[in-house]
Amino acid sequence: MKRLDIFGLLKKDMAHIEQELFRSIEGDHELLNETSMHLLKAGGKRLRPVFVLMGGKFGHYDLEKLKHVAVPLELIHMASLVHDDVIDDADTRRGQLTVKSRWDNRIAMYTGDYIYARALQLATELPNPQIHQILSKAMVEMSIGEMEQIRDFFNIEQSVRRYLLRIRRKTALLIAISCQLGAVAAEADRKVGQLLYRYGYNVGMAFQIQDDLLDLCGTEKQIGKPPGSDMRQGNITLPVIYALQDEKVRVPLIQEIKRIHELNGECDVSAAVNMIKASRGISQAENLGSRYIQKALYALNELPDNRTKKNLKDIAHFVTKRSY
Amino acid sequence: MKRLDIFGLLKKDMAHIEQELFRSIEGDHELLNETSMHLLKAGGKRLRPVFVLMGGKFGHYDLEKLKHVAVPLELIHMASLVHDDVIDDADTRRGQLTVKSRWDNRIAMYTGDYIYARALQLATELPNPQIHQILSKAMVEMSIGEMEQIRDFFNIEQSVRRYLLRIRRKTALLIAISCQLGAVAAEADRKVGQLLYRYGYNVGMAFQIQDDLLDLCGTEKQIGKPPGSDMRQGNITLPVIYALQDEKVRVPLIQEIKRIHELNGECDVSAAVNMIKASRGISQAENLGSRYIQKALYALNELPDNRTKKNLKDIAHFVTKRSY
Numbered sequence: 252m253k254r255l256d257i258f259g260l261l262k263k264d265m266a267h268i269e270q271e272l273f274r275s276i277e278g279d280h281e282l283l284n285e286t287s288m289h290l291l292k293a294g295g296k297r298l299r300p301v302f303v304l305m306g307g308k309f310g311h312y313d314l315e316k317l318k319h320v321a322v323p324l325e326l327i328h329m330a331s332l333v334h335d336d337v338i339d340d341a342d343t344r345r346g347q348l349t350v351k352s353r354w355d356n357r358i359a360m361y362t363g364d365y366i367y368a369r370a371l372q373l374a375t376e377l378p379n380p381q382i383h384q385i386l387s388k389a390m391v392e393m394s395i396g397e398m399e400q401i402r403d404f405f406n407i408e409q410s411v412r413r414y415l416l417r418i419r420r421k422t423a424l425l426i427a428i429s430c431q432l433g434a435v436a437a438e439a440d441r442k443v444g445q446l447l448y449r450y451g452y453n454v455g456m457a458f459q460i461q462d463d464l465l466d467l468c469g470t471e472k473q474i475g476k477p478p479g480s481d482m483r484q485g486n487i488t489l490p491v492i493y494a495l496q497d498e499k500v501r502v503p504l505i506q507e508i509k510r511i512h513e514l515n516g517e518c519d520v521s522a523a524v525n526m527i528k529a530s531r532g533i534s535q536a537e538n539l540g541s542r543y544i545q546k547a548l549y550a551l552n553e554l555p556d557n558r559t560k561k562n563l564k565d566i567a568h569f570v571t572k573r574s575y
Numbered sequence: 576m577k578r579l580d581i582f583g584l585l586k587k588d589m590a591h592i593e594q595e596l597f598r599s600i601e602g603d604h605e606l607l608n609e610t611s612m613h614l615l616k617a618g619g620k621r622l623r624p625v626f627v628l629m630g631g632k633f634g635h636y637d638l639e640k641l642k643h644v645a646v647p648l649e650l651i652h653m654a655s656l657v658h659d660d661v662i663d664d665a666d667t668r669r670g671q672l673t674v675k676s677r678w679d680n681r682i683a684m685y686t687g688d689y690i691y692a693r694a695l696q697l698a699t700e701l702p703n704p705q706i707h708q709i710l711s712k713a714m715v716e717m718s719i720g721e722m723e724q725i726r727d728f729f730n731i732e733q734s735v736r737r738y739l740l741r742i743r744r745k746t747a748l749l750i751a752i753s754c755q756l757g758a759v760a761a762e763a764d765r766k767v768g769q770l771l772y773r774y775g776y777n778v779g780m781a782f783q784i785q786d787d788l789l790d791l792c793g794t795e796k797q798i799g800k801p802p803g804s805d806m807r808q809g810n811i812t813l814p815v816i817y818a819l820q821d822e823k824v825r826v827p828l829i830q831e832i833k834r835i836h837e838l839n840g841e842c843d844v845s846a847a848v849n850m851i852k853a854s855r856g857i858s859q860a861e862n863l864g865s866r867y868i869q870k871a872l873y874a875l876n877e878l879p880d881n882r883t884k885k886n887l888k889d890i891a892h893f894v895t896k897r898s899y
Contacts, residue, residue: 278719282722282726283719334684334688337680337681337684356661356680357725358722360658360661360684361658361718361721361722361725363688364691364718364721365718365719365722367688367691367714368714368717368718369715371710371711372708372711372712372714374711375704375707375708375710375711376708377704378704380699380702380703380707383695383699383704384700386695387695387696387698387699390688390692390695390696391689393692394685394688394689394691395602395604395607395689397685398604398607398682398685398686401682402606
């Protein structure tokens with residue numbers, strides 16, 4: 252299934268959102284325009300705006316209102332990525348040079364600050380304080396998640412629970428509120444917003460688990476960066492945590508991770524990646540991802556039947572099968 | 576005049592705001608608690624909350640409402656400082672180790688992100704979209720100002736106008752909206768909010784000019800950091816721009832600035848500082864500061880006479896005389 256098959260219904264509206272995204276960061280500051288445009292042009296799946304529009308289908312769908320949520324959510328996601336690249340010391344993302352690499356860390360930091368602030372400014376144009384509350388609360392959680400990630404780099408003793416808490420904050424919450432805020436902006440029933448939140452949360456968890464699996468099992472062409480990037484950064488993901496519980500590979504894998512840590516990730520990580528692939532880690536992570544998808548589908552059950560509900564089901568099924 | 580003489584009337588309420596500031600950053604994340612506490616404990620004049628409370632005196636003064644503006648404004652200021660320290664590579668501020676120096680740049684960046692987000696979360700608890708709009712717009716401007724500052728480092732050709740535009744975004748706007756939002760939260764007349772904005776804007780401009788003068792003319796004890804710090808960072812401030820227009824010192828001063836630039840600021844800057852002090856730069860900057868104070872006083876004229884108006888006058892007179 253291709254992206255456009257799923258989003259076909261929304262194609263025209265998503266083209267409008269894309270325009271609005273570009274307009275949103277246009278300002279009279281040349282350097283900020285350049286860095287922000289660079290980020291936007293690097294692309295991305297625009298998953299969050301799509302979820303907003305789909306959420307809107309459960310209420311009074313009004314693109315002019317929905318864009319004030321859809322654009323900010325994509326901007327918040329982008330801003331978090333540009334700050335992430337500073338932390339990860341990443342030179343490329345989606346096959347493109349990162350802002351910190353093409354310019355520098357300081358410029359990346361302020362580009363992120365600018366995009367965060369623009370996101371909020373756009374959202375506050377919609378005079379609904381509940382939306383502002385949900386957005387700012389999610390930003391608090393995201394920043395905590397980012398900080399946790401730093402602390403957990405190369406921490407081989409972390410639990411599955413700790414990993415799940417981290418990706419909840421890092422990824423799942425923003426997807427959850429994307430679904431929810433679409434419904435809130437369209438003045439759908441409160442209950443609908445809650446169910447969409449639950450759907451988005453579980454899809455988001457599965458999405459991040461799949462991302463972490465792709466980083467180990469995907470090709471550079473599929474994922475837009477060299478495989479094993481997480482390993483190099485010391486980002487201990489779910490398949491790694493499970494692999495570390497597998498007696499067959501635990502001891503040599505710990506040794507490899509320690510070596511990578513000592514070399515600050517500037518080394519070949521394929522030995523570690525292969526150990527993880529040979530362990531039970533991959534299938535266990537896939538299973539947990541599938542369980543989140545089941546929960547997402549379960550949340551959909553109670554929603555009214557319509558074309559969008561079918562699309563949301565398709566997306567859920569697609570998440571664990573995607574290769575990009 | 577001491578801080579407590581001016582703020583005597585608000586002493587009790589400011590103690591409550593101080594408590595709320597500490598409460599606002601308390602969370603269940605240990606490292607974020609540590610870094611945020613470290614920032615709060617380093618102190619500061621709490622100028623923005625004081626202005627919020629004073630603005631509130633022109634309407635229905637309600638501390639429980641005002642704190643939802645006062646605390647976020649101080650938090651936004653703090654967050655901007657911690658990101659500033661990353662850029663400036665500053666090891667101390669107010670005589671204390673900076674977050675980036677005690678921890679590292681990545682932790683400082685996320686501490687800033689966290690505090691920004693907490694600020695917004697608190698402000699959105701007040702269900703007044705106008706307040707959210709004013710706050711987020713100011714954050715956009717601030718982030719543009721920060722970026723401009725990076726671009727202008729060691730730029731000896733910059734105009735006075737460019738400097739003024741930068742400090743407008745960097746300092747004056749946040750002080751302007753502190754005064755205004757106090758009035759807005761207290762539901763004062765729209766006109767009162769506008770006058771307070773104008774007062775705060777002009778006081779803010781004078782305040783930053785005075786800060787830049789102190790960095791050259793103050794002692795380490797007075798300003799909590801070695802004098803000439805701006806010079807070392809390449810932050811070309813108003814007295815420097817004026818000094819560069821003074822034929823007596825222009826050529827040797829340019830040479831000194833170039834030398835400092837080449838050495839990345841890791842050198843003695845007292846020769847440059849002394850040249851600026853011997854030029855017309857200091858008195859010209861002082862004069863411009865005084866003109867902003869006159870404008871601030873002028874904005875006060877139209878406000879109703881009360882005790883707070885008298886205090887605002889005292890603060891305006893104090894700004895250009897302060898030595899800390």
